[in-house]
Amino acid sequence: MFLKSTRWVVACRFEDLPPGGRKLVKIDTTEVALFNLNGVIYAIKNRCPHRGGPLIRGVLDAAGGIKCPLHGWRFDLRDGSSQRPACATTYSVKAEGGFLYLAV
């Protein structure tokens, strides 16, 4: 059995994402939207599985959801789950040495 190993890559400096902030980063060819909700960092692929809308421009809600700006599909930032027909891809995040890392 082969297990896919986790690769941690630098996303940005921690200080570049203050509470309430959001930031778009590119990991290889994939755009990832980062959000700092009350000190907790979330990372989600910046492409809505519906029509490809940019989630970085979405509307956040108090329950930790992001709503796509194009047609309103909502995703839970913790795991990408949705009540719509498809989920979004999320990434584990860690902070170390002043940097934020994403597991890809």
Add this chain to the structure above:
Amino acid sequence: MQQEQITQLIRDEYAFFLRERSGWSLTAGPQDLELVAHALRVLLHARTAPDFLADYLALVDCQNTDGGWSPFSAEQESTVWVSAFCSLMLIRGNRMLGHERLTQSVRRAIDYFLATQHPDGRWVDPRWADLDTTSHPVSFFNVVMALGEPYRRPDIQRAWEQGVRFIIDHQSSDGGWYDNEFHPSGVEITAHLIQDALIADLVIENRVRGIRDACAKGAAKLYELQAADGSWDDENVDHTMDCTRSLMVVTRVLGDDHGREIITRGLQWIINVKNPQGWGDFPGMESNLERTCDGLDTLLKYQAYCSTDPLAVVRFWGYVP
């Protein structure tokens, strides 16, 4: 805005659209059918559909046995929104193509919509808000009725009227339509619904009371929501194109001259945020084919809107021969 500038933009963007054909043509392989429908609409409005008969027939080939289409051509589970968009492109394309396979395909689509309407008049699609979803079969039936398709006409008229009533009954008192889950701002959904409901009123001969007033209120709501720079919904390119196009046909039908300034401002913003080739979903974003089709469609409709023939732009919705 000079007409020469619009004409040149259309020429350049259409050439780009053709170069990207492998990304939208079913003759190149399986495709996202929402994108295919957007592309076929460009062909219709550029009046080049007769050069692309194979694309229309390929869309017939991926129609499901129940008469609907799936969001992706290789799938087999029909959904309403994309089915309505595909069938609308087929019935309109067939006015130029006159092909028996398209005629039969449209009739199977009619069966699909008649079979999937809910008792309260709505159609449902998990990918879209119910109001938005409902407006699409209504729009298809508008064209079916306007073009005199005889197949199951009494059934269509009944379903169509119920669909329109569902739309009108759900208008907010401020003139907009909203869906708390999908469209809290109400911009895109209002843009879609005013055009479809108003045209339904024209074809249905005033059998549902208050549609013109409802649509005039909806248009006024869109005027109110336009930003000073001409965009809608926080610089949303998709929604700004939706509003600009919808207001072209709605203000033309209502005879509302105030709309011209709003439309021109919207179009100027759309041109200002265009990439060297195509459009993205927001200013500064990479171009994508769907938004590029919408942009090209907006330019083609604007050209018709500026025509001296008052019905020219209405024809771009397929409602008059």
